[in-house]
Amino acid sequence: MPPLLSVYNLKTYFHTYRGLVKAVDGVSFDINEKEIVGVVGESGCGKSVSMLSVLQLISSPPGEIVDGKVIFEGQDLLQYQPKGETMSSIRGARIAMIFQEPMTSLNPVLTIGRQLTEGLEVHLSMNPQSARERVVELLRLVGIPDAKGRLDAYPHQFSGGMRQRVMIAMALSCNPRILIADEPTTAVDVTTQAQLLELMQDMVVRFKTSLVIVTHNLGVVARYAERIYVMYSGRIVESGLADDIFLNPLHPYTIGLLKCVPQLGETRKERKLVPIQGLPPNLINMPSSCAFLPRCDRARDICRQKPWPSLELIEGQHYVACFRDGPETP
Amino acid sequence: MTSYIIRRILMGVIIIFLVTVMVFLFIRLLPGDPLTIYLNKTDMQQLTEEQLFELRVKFGLEKTLPAQYIDWLGGLFTGDFGRSIYYDIDVGLLVRERLPVTLYLGALAFIISGVLGLSFGVICALRRGTWIDTLVTLLANIGITMPSFWVGIILIYLLAVKAGWLPVSGFTSPFTDFWKSTRQIIMPVTCLALFPIASLTRLTRSSMLEVIQQDYIRTAWSKGLRERLIISRHTIKNALIPVVTVIGLQVAFIFGGSVLIETVFNINGIGRLMTQAVQNQDYLIVQAGTLIIAIMVVLSNLTVDISYGWLDPRIRYD
Known part of the structure; x- marks a missing residue:
């Protein structure tokens, strides 16, 4: 069975005054049906931009999707106009999104009910009454107490966690095939984080939806994701099943990331948390060699001489973009 | 909401009151006498002191400033804006x-x-x-x-x-x-x-x-x-x-x-x-x-x- 969503060689660049920023530079990934996929990387590595590009939600100018294909249900979404009818009929209805900031992602001057029903009215042609009933049901499902009474409340009357629950209800309202959650738990506290993730997992199972979790938190993907893509500076550097990534990480960046995550049951003596040295690269005027090179503790001559290697299959579904222990001289 | 509106209306009344006081004082601080302009216009230079005083009484200008102000304010409540000195008709x-x-x-x-x-x-x-x-x-x-x-x-x-x-x-x-x-x-x-x-x-x-x-x-x-x-x-x-x-x-x-x-x-x-x-x-x-x-x-x-x-x-x- 072909994947539900296939992204090939996606390139999204931003034209800024200081130069061309290659935020996403040749990213390819697949999302299968009913699968939970994690996309991991530091801030600014292009994970959010990749997801926004799938739905063509990049503001242009300054952003521009310069190349690539986004194949969803057999058609390339990038051939459609960002503001056109086809894209609108896919957004929210077939592919839905949850954003990072629950405090600013809801419109402050519209009621929760209004913001939840409009998707149903547009995509499923529901009348206002049945849309409201469906929304009450959805809000109950995501755990909003007194759902009916809260319909006419405004976003500022909800807490951050509750707003994110509203966002989840909103994203799932039209029963999409794919739910993209862009750092859905970054802005809420740890307890709420866990509740929201459990909720999302329950929901995608119930609605038979694929879930993409974009995060910089490896703990989150470890627990929920079946497959993982690790991104660095606009490219995917390693991908594979969750076990591949966690038990057999191959890219120095992935190894570095895992060293920063504390494990339950470990004492201080056994292992120290080791941060990755240095800073993520400035995306303007990048050299052609591996972007992780300046921070890499395993850098060799070949890394400096050759351009950034492309993803190479190791075994099964495990890919990595690194020279690793290949021949020293080309 | 209602108490807010009432509060705002009360504040508005105070502002309007202060505006009336200021305008009342400032226009009177300007040099000159409205009667001289009125008299030039009607070309009646040869009025006697008594006749002039009568005119002042007619427009209420002989009283002290506070008395004039209170006269004017009292008139406002009955819809009386007073009498124009120059046109000699009701301001209202x-x-x-x-x-x-x-x-x-x-x-x-x-x-x-x-x-x-x-x-x-x-x-x-x-x-x-x-x-x-x-x-x-x-x-x-x-x-x-x-x-x-x-x-x-x-x-x-x-x-x-x-x-x-x-x-x-x-x-x-x-x-x-x-x-x-x-x-x-x-x-x-x-x-x-x-x-x-x-x-x-x-x-x-x-x-x-x-x-x-x-x-x-x-x-x-x-x-x-x-x-x-x-x-x-x-x-x-x-x-x-x-x-x-x-x-x-x-x-x-x-x-x-x-x-x-x-x-x-x-x-x-x-x-x-x-x-x-x-x-x-x-x-x-x-x-x-x-x-x-x-x-x-x-x-x-x-x-x-x-x-x-x-x-x-x-x-x-x-």
């Missing part, structure tokens, strides 16, 4: 005759500036960077830099004197001759509305551009709504919040502008009445005119504050 009558003219011109300018300013601003924001945005923004920038009376003079020169399309000046009630009235008010209303249109366009444009970049607009796009709905439902109401403040301020601007414009176009409204009254030191007309403008401004500010609550549910009044 003059105001009733002149105020509708100013209100008519002002209301037209206000509505036109609101409709055009908001539409231009929205169009510019939606077509940002296109030739129409560049053109309208340029015109708006020119619009806010040109003084309205100067525009008035230029318009008279071009459209009335040179081209002869419109009458130079004057005002006719739209009820007596609608066509003539409309032709006469085109230029004055344009002058009054020009600055408000320009400033509203600029503000609406920048406010819209700011809202369009907000996260919740991206959410609206991600829901699959079409652009029309996103603009009308999600953007405009948010963008209007700062604009409404300025719309309220335009009331004061248009009233202030009418003082100049009515003089330029020779229109007998309250603005022209007031300019002449200041020159003639006709105390009671200046006081009445200022009082009316103060009430208008206080009322428009109150409307603005209440409309915030309708636009932005986060604003509470208690």
